[in-house]
Amino acid sequence: MSNMTTDKSRVLIFDTTLRDGEQSPGATMTHDEKLEIAEMLDNMGVDIIEAGFPIASEGDFAAVSEIAKRAKRAVICGLSRAKPGDIERAWEAVKHANLPRIHTFIGTSPSHRAITGMDMDEMADVIHDTVSLARNLCDNVQWSPMDATRTEDDYLCRVVEIAIQAGATTINIPDTVGYTAPAESGDIIKMLLERVPGADEIIFATHCHNDLGMATANALAAVDAGARQIECTINGLGERAGNTALEEVVMAIKVRNDIMPYRTEIDTTQIMNISRRVATVSGFPVQYNKAIVGKNAFAHESGIHQDGMLKNAETFEIMRPEDIGLRETSLVMGKHSGRAALRAKLENLGFTLGDNQLKDVFVRFKELADRKKEIFDDDLVALMSTATGSPLEGELKLESLRVVCGTEGPQSAEMELSIGGKTNNVSATGDGPVDATFNAIKKVFPHAARLQLYQVHAVTEGTDAQATVSVRMEENGKIVTGQSADTDTVVASAKAYINALNNLVVRREKTAPA
Numbered sequence: 001m002s003n004m005t006t007d008k009s010r011v012l013i014f015d016t017t018l019r020d021g022e023q024s025p026g027a028t029m030t031h032d033e034k035l036e037i038a039e040m041l042d043n044m045g046v047d048i049i050e051a052g053f054p055i056a057s058e059g060d061f062a063a064v065s066e067i068a069k070r071a072k073r074a075v076i077c078g079l080s081r082a083k084p085g086d087i088e089r090a091w092e093a094v095k096h097a098n099l100p101r102i103h104t105f106i107g108t109s110p111s112h113r114a115i116t117g118m119d120m121d122e123m124a125d126v127i128h129d130t131v132s133l134a135r136n137l138c139d140n141v142q143w144s145p146m147d148a149t150r151t152e153d154d155y156l157c158r159v160v161e162i163a164i165q166a167g168a169t170t171i172n173i174p175d176t177v178g179y180t181a182p183a184e185s186g187d188i189i190k191m192l193l194e195r196v197p198g199a200d201e202i203i204f205a206t207h208c209h210n211d212l213g214m215a216t217a218n219a220l221a222a223v224d225a226g227a228r229q230i231e232c233t234i235n236g237l238g239e240r241a242g243n244t245a246l247e248e249v250v251m252a253i254k255v256r257n258d259i260m261p262y263r264t265e266i267d268t269t270q271i272m273n274i275s276r277r278v279a280t281v282s283g284f285p286v287q288y289n290k291a292i293v294g295k296n297a298f299a300h301e302s303g304i305h306q307d308g309m310l311k312n313a314e315t316f317e318i319m320r321p322e323d324i325g326l327r328e329t330s331l332v333m334g335k336h337s338g339r340a341a342l343r344a345k346l347e348n349l350g351f352t353l354g355d356n357q358l359k360d361v362f363v364r365f366k367e368l369a370d371r372k373k374e375i376f377d378d379d380l381v382a383l384m385s386t387a388t389g390s391p392l393e394g395e396l397k398l399e400s401l402r403v404v405c406g407t408e409g410p411q412s413a414e415m416e417l418s419i420g421g422k423t424n425n426v427s428a429t430g431d432g433p434v435d436a437t438f439n440a441i442k443k444v445f446p447h448a449a450r451l452q453l454y455q456v457h458a459v460t461e462g463t464d465a466q467a468t469v470s471v472r473m474e475e476n477g478k479i480v481t482g483q484s485a486d487t488d489t490v491v492a493s494a495k496a497y498i499n500a501l502n503n504l505v506v507r508r509e510k511t512a513p514a
Contacts, residue, residue: 011253011262012229014205015041015246016050017278018063019079021237024284030503031063033281037234038067040277041074044270046246048075048101048229054093055086061093068097075099075140082106082130091137102134103172105144108151108159120155127159128166135167142170144207149173149180149188156188157195164198170229171204175218178211178241185218186225193226205229208244210236215244216291220252223262234278235286235293247271247292247324255319272325273350276381283470283481285457292324325350335369349377351384371464371487382459382468382485395420395505396445396498403433403490413437415494417444434493441497449475449504456489469496473504480504 018034029037034052041049049071051064068076076097080086087104094100106127107115113123127143134141143163145151160171173188180188185206193199206222206229208215219230236245250266257263275293279286288295298321337345339362346353346361353361364383369375399416410429413436417424424444430436438451453472458465467489472481482500486492 131166178209
């Protein structure tokens, strides 16, 4: 780690999309999706990937272990509570990485101490023993005093010193409930650097939540004060209001390098692609006005803005769309476009396809081109989301669908649905065509899962636009998502619902007793 501290302008990016981000209710990712996101994070230059919480489940352990084995350049980190079993399990998961890290934590604020039933001295002993254990297993150890921003200054200094003496190489200061403000965030780091012996020998990290909308500002204030690691997630994914967004802190440093003279190793041209992919696999669409990666981030509608943009793009844009991997939307694809042109266009959008995957996507592209005259970049992104997202070809598969809707009821759906290769014909009524479709699916595939979320987004403009439908379902505490796109909103809805059910089948199989 010492080589990372020599350059005082270097800020390490610690991505916790796969751990803290995945803790968002409903954001659970499959094993393969986690591996895919980890590879994308590694390729874009993330320094440390927190791959999961190995003690939490067999699935988490397997994902962290496989990510550790596959990582090329990033440090792979596993989270653990201040318990020997947790720490040993985390080490088992990350030990195969080229650069492994154990991250252990305990809540140090008065409210957290009350939950544990420990007094200050007892907790101090636990911190010493657990950090020592982690360091005996791994040379790279990170320690976090959870709820640090609501911990008494004297006690925070005391336990940070204990963790450093026990061998922690990174000390993370979490604003666990998004309570702090920028000046305070910076003051805490300054205080620790001034008061704690050995503080100048380790790296301080900042981990902010966005409950008051200040996560990015708090993280950058901590860096100004001397922190050199920012913990963040793609799209700001995370519990409650989310975490510091990777794309925001990275682009803030890049755009305002005049007042923030720091640098990261992130290839910013990959931001847009990973943002889209995380949105798809998590089932959490990016809000249109989200900073950096929102659909409207580079859109200009007012006459004054449009006039200024035509004369000089810098009038109303502080960064270039291509800096984050966003290319100008163009109508270059249509029904006569060939496979080579499609591959080139998708690569331009950040997608790399093998021959078999290209073959599958090309068939879907031709089907779309027969129904939609003009195919925009966003249409291709939606097509890829469907092709590489939740499995369309799972236990359940939609063969055909016909609905009756309108002002005169009953609204009904007739469908052919195959389950394990056997085709079933079914019909049902409902409160509208989507409800009828879902009722028909439930007739053939009974389940107790509750529909928590149903969202429809038009991918592009016009009445022939594709609709992207996202659904989120919960069964016995297991939350799954599904997404699909189609020019027919009801068909997209049916496929998204079926995708979620296929994912539910996979989750059931993984958690079934041996």
